[in-house]
Amino acid sequence: ACEMLAVLPGKCRTINMPQTPHFPPMFGTSGYNNNLCQTKEQSYGGLHYHDNNLVSGSLEALIQHLVPSVDYYPDRTYIFTFLLSSRLFIHPFELMSKVYHLVVEHQRLSEPQADKIRLRKIAPKVLQLLTEWTETFPYDFRDERTMRRLKDLTHRLSSGDELYRKAVQQMTQGLIRKLTALGQYEETLMKISITVTDRLAVLKTKPQAIQKDILTICNDPFTLAQQLTHIELERSSFIGPEEFIQAFIQKDPRDNDKSRFSGHKKARNLEAYVDWFNRLSYLVATEICMPVKKKQRARVTEFFIDVARECFNIGNFNSLMAIISGMNMSPVSRLKKTWGKVKTAKFDILEHQMDPSNNFYNYRTALRGATQRSITAHSSREKIVIPFFSLLIKDVYFLNEGCANRLPNGHINFEKFWELAKQVSEFMAWKKVECPFEKDRKIIAYLLTAPVFNEDALYLASYESEGPENNTEKERWKSLRCVRGIRTVHQACQITLLLIQDLYRSQPQTSCLLT
Secondary structure: OOOEOOOOOOOOOOEOOOOOOOOOOOOOOOOOOOOOOOOOOEEEOOEEEEOOEEEEEOHHHHHHHHOOEOOEOOOHHHHHHHHHHHHHOOOHHHHHHHHHHHHHHHOOOOOOOOOHHHHHHHHHHHHHHHHHHHHHOHHHHHOHHHHHHHHHHHHHHHOOOHHHHHHHHHHHHHHHHHHHHHHHHHHHHHHHHHHHHHHHHHHHHOHHHOOOOHHHHOOOHHHHHHHHHHHHHHHHHOOOOHHHHHOOOOOOOOOOOOOOOOOOOOOHHHHHHHHHHHHHHHHHHHHHHOOOOHHHHHHHHHHHHHHHHHHHHHOEHHHHHHHHHHHOOHHHHOOHHHHHOOOOHHHHHHHHHOOOHHHHHHHHHHHHHHHHHHHOOOOOHHHOOEOOHHHHHHHHHHHHHHOOOEOOOOOEEHHHHHHHHHHHHHHHHHOOOOOOOOOOHHHHHHHHHOOOEOHHHHHHHHHHHOOOOOHHHHHHHHHHHHHHOOOOHHHOEOOOOOOOOOOOOOOOOOOHHHO
């Protein structure tokens, strides 16, 4: 891999570039392939290598490194990493245009009598690149400009060859299926959001009209944990890898086009997933604060502790943390008489597992264990790994903020993007697992559409269940009653974001699992 072939001045040269990192299934335990031969720092045509690993390069050189030639095809790890990170510097449709021109011009495909032998050599490689792009980053092709360029390029590659036409047709059909599924998912999110709004309206006018609680819908912790896992996997499955980048995207200081990134920050599916976590936390708090009788509140609390334990056993850490967060909200944690009736030993263990100290060391250890179990799994259930998503976002955010996108010489800091791609790639592998549990649409519908209290409503319910204990609580209770009116706790329902409010703001979202 380190060998350079001697070339004559002015002639086309052939260089066997040092290989980019191999990540199993895409990424390994480190960002790099440690089995490669060690070399000194080297540069090839705008690309800079250290110890045989690509660490930086100009944007143009990195784009050229992406495009196959007759005797070269980029590593899959490079393709994923560059397509993921390139949007920080160039729009996907602009990148597709550059790929189009590099292929057409460099391979002389625009000539009327293009070399058919040369075309047969290059076409399969370019089609493979486009297939990887459309399969991994299908949402890039919601932009009509990107789709148009894709069609132009595939038309040139497949003209006159039935085999390539079939390959293009297969790739296009797969892309359309993905985009159609995304469109249906987004439509269903909007429809069920309307359902939530309608139920809130009914609750405001007729509080007694909605008497159901979680235990009347499902009283088996394992079953509820399974249905939560359905929602988690379905929600996460629609998150595109690019959303991790676009959630934090900032305009490149070297980009003079102010409008280039104006409509580019799109992370709607990621935001919808964050909204789900917040909704579940507030649903748990609502279910605990809502019952009038202390015995019933204690029963609901113990039920959610058991649900959280089942989530941990499944590997559903996101629902686990949402439940713990809901139970640790002040309106819930202040219910001392209720907690006095609860057997808290199991809850203490779960809190210890999700303890935020030492950067969530205990949780990260458990996550590694679940990941290892997934790798060696013999059943679909053992493959489930659903990480605490807000912490994953935090990790990506600080990696993005802590390292510069460009080096002082203007090169793109590709060493940073190897690590960023590794983190995103792990999540992309986890979200592909199909849920092995039987789906209960009634339970899922309740989890997604049952009205939940906002913070003020939770405090009102909490104070009405167990009266204020100090002057601060008494003043707050008095203030809330004046604002809301006596016993209007059931009229104050809305979905409220719990975590990373400053990063994500969106309308209440739902899931097509209800359909």
